[in-house]
Amino acid sequence: MENTKRVAFYTLGCKLNFSETSTIARNFSDEGFQKVPFEEKADIYVINTCSVTDNADKQFKQIVKKALKINDKAFIAAVGCYAQLKPEELAAVDGVDLVLGATEKFKITDYINDLSKNDMGEVHSCEIGEADFYVGSYSIGDRTRAFLKVQDGCDYKCTYCTIPLARGISRSDTMDNVLRNASEIAAKGIKEIVLTGVNIGDYGKGEFGNKKHEHTFLELVQNLDKVEGIERLRISSIEPNLLKNETIDFVATSKTFVPHFHIPLQSGSNTILKKMKRRYLRELYQNRVSKIREVMPDACIGVDVIVGFPGETDELFLETYHFLNDLDISYLHVFTYSERDDTEAAIMEGVVPANVRAKRSKMLRGLSVKKRRAFYEAQLNSSHTVLFESENKEGYIHGFTENYVKVKTPWNPELVNTLHPIHLTKIDEDGIVRFDFIEQPVFS
Incomplete structure (x- = not known):
């Protein structure tokens, strides 16, 4: 074991990133590397980056510093969304040796020939249009649940979002492969699987951006429900326009799918939803919540919401606040809008001052605490x-x-x-x- 190279991983961002880090880690194990915790001395540190948080670059620099503090001769590789969007920026960070974009990250072991430090990070990143193939993955870090990736990329054109630029077009895993991965997870004694992807309701589009759906999301859910050995299946975030009544009805009677939905709203104002180029209005969102409550009165419903989008006046923010206050939901994930390069929203008029964004965010976080408390109280004695x-x-x-x-x-x-x-x-x-x-x- 003396000559076995040690590798450690750090993941920023979403459940999808965690599932992909796990798959990359298994590739390293297959090549004879020993995986160790990030806090331990390793020969290679792989950082899976995220572009959604406002201070992604700051976070990245801190993690690089942390790794070099443990081993100043360690080889540092960056992969993930931020590595695709801003490869040169990451490559210029002191101590970074390798930056891999969207198509290269799953072939990372091919790029690590010798582990000597580089003066400047080496970049291998594609034009995002080349990210037209699908790599399935799942995470097994925690013994109780696994994140199973079923879909990647997005064809939506929301005006605030860089994910299509970072991950490419919408494409899906094959049904056979998803079911095989689910069976592998179940065989490891894991009790719960969380379905994950960029836009999982769009499941079924072929590997090469084929617009035709081979299968629907409902068919995916129905097939997963039959996999032996899984106690629980949970749907992660799903767009309201893609969460169909048939899926809600199926979950209500399913033996393994649990009554928990996380549905992005982003704004309770139709004016702002249109500026965001979301594919629904608040009335549709309200219908989805009502439908869930009708067939699963005790279901947990989580909501994503963005505050401070350009053009969000006090009146329009209050529309969102009152809409959420009146809606029978269980908790909120509140995001403060931040400008992203190469997005339409970044050049829109009506910029909301940072202090106003912070105040609105605080108001909605307070509402979330109230909502969660009310949901928990309603569950007592059951x-x-x-x-x-x-x-x-x-x-x-x-x-x-x-x-x-x-x-x-x-x-x-x-x-x-x-x-x-x-x-x-x-x-x-x-x-x-x-x-x-x-x-x-x-x-x-």
Whole structure:
């Protein structure tokens, strides 16, 4: 083992990035590298970057510094969305040796011939139009759940978004491959799979940007529901216009899909939705929420929302605030709008001052706390199933019910990655729910 090269990974951004990092890590293992935690000394550090956060470059520089502090001779490689959008910027960061774009990241081991440091980062990145093939991936970092990638890229033209520039056209994994990956995950004893992609509701478009759908998202869900050995399937973020009533009805009766939806709204004002070039109006969004509530009254519904988009006046922001306040949802993910190069929104008039963006963001985060609390309160005195996580947090083990209520009980390692029927009793001071076991767990 003395000559085995050690590799460590750091992932920024979304669940999709986590699934891809895991796949890249398995490629390294296949080539004889030993994977170690990022905090340990490694010969190579691979950083999977994100372009969504405002301070992506700042975060990246901090992580490079951290790696070089552990081993100043380490070889540093950057992959991911930011590496595709701004390869030269990343290559110029002190200590970076290799930057790989969207098509190259899965072939990273081909580019690492010798590990000597470069004066300037070497860049291999394609024109994004060349990212027309699909690489399937899934993550297995946490023993309790895995992120399974089913789709990549996006054909939408939202005016604030760089993801089509970073990831290319919408394309999907084959049905056979998704089902094979799901079976592999189940065979590893993982209890929950989260479906992930850039625009998963668009699932079914062929590998080479073929606009024709080989399969629909509903067919994907129906087929996954039959895979043996999976206890839970969760749909991650899905566009409201692509979340069809048939899918909602299927989830309501499914044996494995859980009653939890995360549906991006972005704005509760039709004026702003049109400026964003979103593919729906607020009325459609309201219909989706009503439909879910009709067939799954206890479902958890999460919402993405952007504040401070150009042209968002106080009145238009209040439209969003009141729309969300009146909507029967469970929590919000609030994003403060930030300008992105090469997007339409970056040159729009009506720029909202940074302090106003911050204030609006704070208001919506406050609303999210209120919404989550009301959702948790509505679930008290009801029975659910919990899947326990693997971390000991200050003497407690945490878990999530099928409808995404976070619960806790005193730490017991034997509970990790097990499912139990529970009865929700009260909300603790930290906002996490306490419960009673319906049947006391028996350990062998």
